[in-house]
Amino acid sequence: MIQRRKEKIQALVEAGVELFPNDYRISHTVQDIQHLVEGKSGDISGEFSVSMAGRMMAVNLFGKSAFIRFRDRTGQLQAYIRMDKVGAPAYAMFKKLDIGDFVGMTGGLFQTKTGEWTLLADSIRLLSKAMRPLPEKFHGLKDPEKRYRQRYLDLIMNGDVRELFMKRSRMVQAIRAFLLDRAFLEVETPMMQPLPGGADAKPFKTFHNSLSMDLFLRIAPELYLKRLITGGFERVFEINRNFRNEGISTRHNPEFTMLEFYQAYATYEDLMTMTEEMFRDVARQVTGSARIVYQGETIDFGETWRRLPMLESLEKIAGVDPSMLDSREQLLDFAGSKGISFGGESDDMGIGKILTKLFDVLVEPKLIQPTFITGYPIEVSPLSRRSSRQPEFADRFELFIAGREIANGFSELNDPEDQKNRFVEQLNHKEAGDETPHMIDEDYITALEYGMPPTAGEGIGIDRLAMLLTDSASIRDVILFPHMKPAEKL
């Protein structure tokens, strides 16, 4: 197949055709044409001339004329190539071109008998040669493995995929605009950290040669962003990649995009309200509506969302009897009766961790409409401020939509003593053989000792939000180049 095409290309070269020129300029995109022809009809090819370019997606060849469809970044347009218009030599060259080649054409516009606006070419030239054939035009490219590995083919062939990634880009822009509008400062903090902090996850490890030290790809930017709050910025955000050395699934990619933002003089309750506004705003800008459909479920971002303390959700949704909340044994029995196993860890788990596990399995999948769960146990919230009224719980929420965690926010712990104690507590629970260094981020404690204003912060999983807004079942569908094992061959 490729051999055959090479022979044809050889014929083009021998005819003096340059395969990869770089001197062509366009005057209009496909989208521009729509405006140009507004209010006009018929053959207006004498009125003006345009220079256009794009990839040839289809050719209907007749003897001495042809219709082609070509595509640029804004859309697809038809062109009519006639031998009497472009001249015999150019027409002969054109007949040697393939679907997939990039061409440049000049000419005027006319409507075909079906009313379709068409470029009547008075010149055509090759702009870049495709050496391989494109996938089939009607069925397109379906094989998921090939779509992920060769995303460029997926983007060429599948318009819905192009649209999806443009939506994702608009979504990120809308979030950025929302925060900038509220005086947040966009910052970038280290991706490579000497101590991976801000979350509980296995990090990727790397080595810096000239510093002769281990570094870790960050699992979260949190501790650095809060240093910036200490530094006086008061409102900061970062949209960037986190890396977690864990499993790959329809909901997990080893690198994923996270928004984190921090606002001084705000509480976790303020952030819940702000999150409602942000999601409504972003959903409207991306999908045109604050009501979206995800995998058959209608999800409504309108109005105020349900706010439910975790204990109450366990009682109401999981059927936990309030009388057993104080008893490890009863909770473990209850978990066992629901088929939840804790592996060998249960001896080590406090009530807070058991409750959280029960919540993850029994409640989380049932939270379809946007729901804020509040009142997380301190045990699972090492960076959150202690509730003034209930010191065993944190001033924290998580947001669940369509049965998944989408966001996590809390009033920040800014008491350095309490923070240090919680780090120590966390260290005591680290597994042996863990690759992560068993050290405390002393500089973060030092920063807190210089004083951090009362602050609330939140993280939002950008990929998961993109899944919601694009109705995608797998995270791989919203990441341009998801991670896969190397293929043996293409």
Add this chain to the structure above:
RNA sequence: GGGCCGUUAGCUCAAUCAGGCAGAGCACCUGACUCUUAAUCAGUAGGUUGUUGGUUCGAUUCCAACACGGCCCA
């Protein structure tokens, strides 16, 4: 890590159940055609059936292992 499913021409898929020369559409190549749009018509060509091994006179088909992928579970 476990379970189920998949891998056949450039692409989308048949044939496998019940072993017997591996097929179609589109793409490609040649020819005809100046309003087609999944163009049409005629003809040609295109395959190490994911890899390795086993059973068999004979394996795309049955068996095993492996690789890669999808979905579900942990």
